Amino acid sequence: MKPVLFVVLFVVLLGLSLDLAAAQQQALMDYLERRLQAIEDRISLWHEQTTRYAAELREVKQQMVSQLEVLDKRGEGLRSELDGLGSRVGRVEREMDYLDTQKETQPCVDVDERLVEQQVTVARERTKLKYAKLSGCKDVMASVKGMKVLKRLGGSAGMWTKDMTSGVGGVYVFNGSSSDTLHQFSSVRDFTSSQGTALATPLKLPGQWSGTGHAVYQGHAYYMEDSAELRLLKVSLTDGALADSSVLPLPDLVPAYALTPDTYVDLAVDEEGLWAIYATRESQRHLSLAKMDAGTLAVMQLWTTPCPRENAEAAFVVCGALHVVYNSRLPGRSRVQCVYDVGDLQPADEAPLAYFPRRQGAHSSMKYSPHEKLLYAWDQGYQILYKLTMKNKLEV
Template identity: 25%
Template sequence: MTLHFTCKFIVTIRPKEGWQVYSSAQDTDGRCICTVVAPEQNLCSRDAKSRQLRQLLEKIQNMSQSIEVLNLRTQRDFQYVMKMESQMKGLRSKFRQIESNRRTLLTKNFQELKGKMNELQLLIPVLEQYKTDATLISQFKEEIRNLSLVLTAIHEEIGAYDYEELQQRVLGLEGRLRNCMNKLTCGKLMKITGPITVKTSGTRFGAWMKDPQASPKNNKVWYMDSYTNNKIVREYKSVSDFVAGVESRTYNLPFHWAGTNHVVYNGSLYYNKYQSNIIVRYSFESGRVMTQRALESAGFHNVYPYTWGGFSDIDLMADELGLWAIYATNQNAGNIVISQLDHLTIQVLNSWNTEYSKRNAGESFMICGTLYITNSHLTGAKVYYSYSTKTSTYEYMDIPIHNKYFHMSMLDYNARDRALYGWNNGHQVLFNVTLFHIIKNDDES
């Protein structure tokens, strides 16, 4: 049995915490089929009980510091009281002396007594403050006693699980999520939300990307500024390093690139060689060109670019089904041609001719073997046309995409993150996508 439902994938960026993916689904009657949450790598540190435990410890530390301050103050006041006690004893002796011999009382004695009384007047506010501090100390001790009981209860509740055990639970949940995700076949684009601005850098034109074929632990980001006259590719170990500008490595390509429509796939960079229709496959591991091949009949050097120009004649991209090239030919009257490529040899495996003019397309991207085309690179752009390579049919659409910074020079889908990467007028952005999916049962092929 095959169930149909709408599934929304949301990707959020937290530079210091990594990625998180949510997936929800419902059938055509609106009933919830499944909700899956992928826990973050650092779930343990974000656990509610651990957070409460940490807050209690911080509160106790603050109270302990307050008590220490009060203790120092009361010690100081105690020394002052001891001094006043000594003076009072001396004053009592003076009074006894006066009582025993009233006739010998002199003016000097009165002045001395007056001075002593003035000194003792200062003792009154000190004693009042001492009394207040003592009350506060008592209250603090009582609160700490209560917090200690709560702390002990929480510790007993979660103390049975150490970090390694909790980490194994997280990994188990991730495995279950991936098993569920593997049951999702390719879907149809229904909605685009965002963007999330990850960083602002570079010129108005450029490309940034991740490898959809990389392992879950590999979150490298590659960055290529400008659409020509550049050969430098910058590598970052993670999105947080990319945001912070911490490069891990740079690569000096043997040829300049043309346009901004490059893609990293299975450890290699695929790009259009400047002033040619040649596609270059450059291996990051070996640091050299592995393959280069001409895309037969493909227009190049601003013959059939996207609406914004920039030598964007040949667009290389990847989705769940593999590597693709989007371009136009004279034979197809300047309309878009879709070709699926062998990622090792760059040979064309199959091609489809569309009826959509390449020069009238703002940008395009592949999801599950379907090409989606925007009608503009400027404000007000929307996904206007789609072509399915599975059925060789097209469809007109009306899916808005928020062009936040007014000029889109790169838009590409990442199948692993299930998000659109964009270069929006010098801003590196991410869009979330909502797809209509089919869930297959285990017994279905």
């Protein structure tokens, strides 16, 4: 009987185990179904939200496209208005220049007109006689006739010129505000056709230059040496040998132009020879002018001019008259706004206000060629020629 009882008990236990396993399996299946249903619900909600977000994104995109189209139309309108405004400003400037040449200076006090006219006539006749003994040059700048951009070589600072003795021959390039290598081109054609300085002959100088106020005159390069005492060097263009040097008797120098701070002394050449444009700490609000002896580097005569340094970027001398070019801190349109004639033949308030064609940069140097009536200018790495129109200042 015992074996039968064991069998019966085993069968009963086996049945109970199978029932329990089936119940657990059913519970697991129910749990998995609930989890899958929750996942499906979340996927459905995500899909619904994604669809709504995509629709909203398309709507926003369409709104942005329409707004961009409106902005483009407004921008075109503003550009056309600015172009029109620029042309009107240019027209107003020309009209103001014309009015300045036409208006008469009103007397400040009531005086005998005949007496004033007689005094002015006598003074001008005396000045003419005095000036005729110094020089036969009577030209003064009237306006800028045109400009020509030859090429772009170098950075924002630099100077290029010819030998101002005759206005013919090679081209000389001082690239940068400090270096010791001068590049010589045999002609303007070689300069314009050259890739960089490929066609140039380098000339090693005996000292580094400072600023952009150099000059080439009578077969020599004149420049201020980059040193503590700012020596003026005269170097032969034939072999680069030092011909002469001098420490200018100009104490406490400050940058000549507020907008060109690297240049302390700007050397200029005109019909009468070599000049030096500078400013000192004592009279730093205004520019000073010195007549130089190109042979001995001696200072022959000094003048303190009424031309301010503020907003000045460059200057040049024409027939003994200093012409100062002004701009703004944010580069705009350059203009000659102050003229100082050492011969007193042209009063400063009667000098023409000349504008240069609009450029995007600012001039780091301007060199006048007396024989060609041209300005050799360096503007943000571009080498530019300005053609000048002249008039007789004795007829002013």
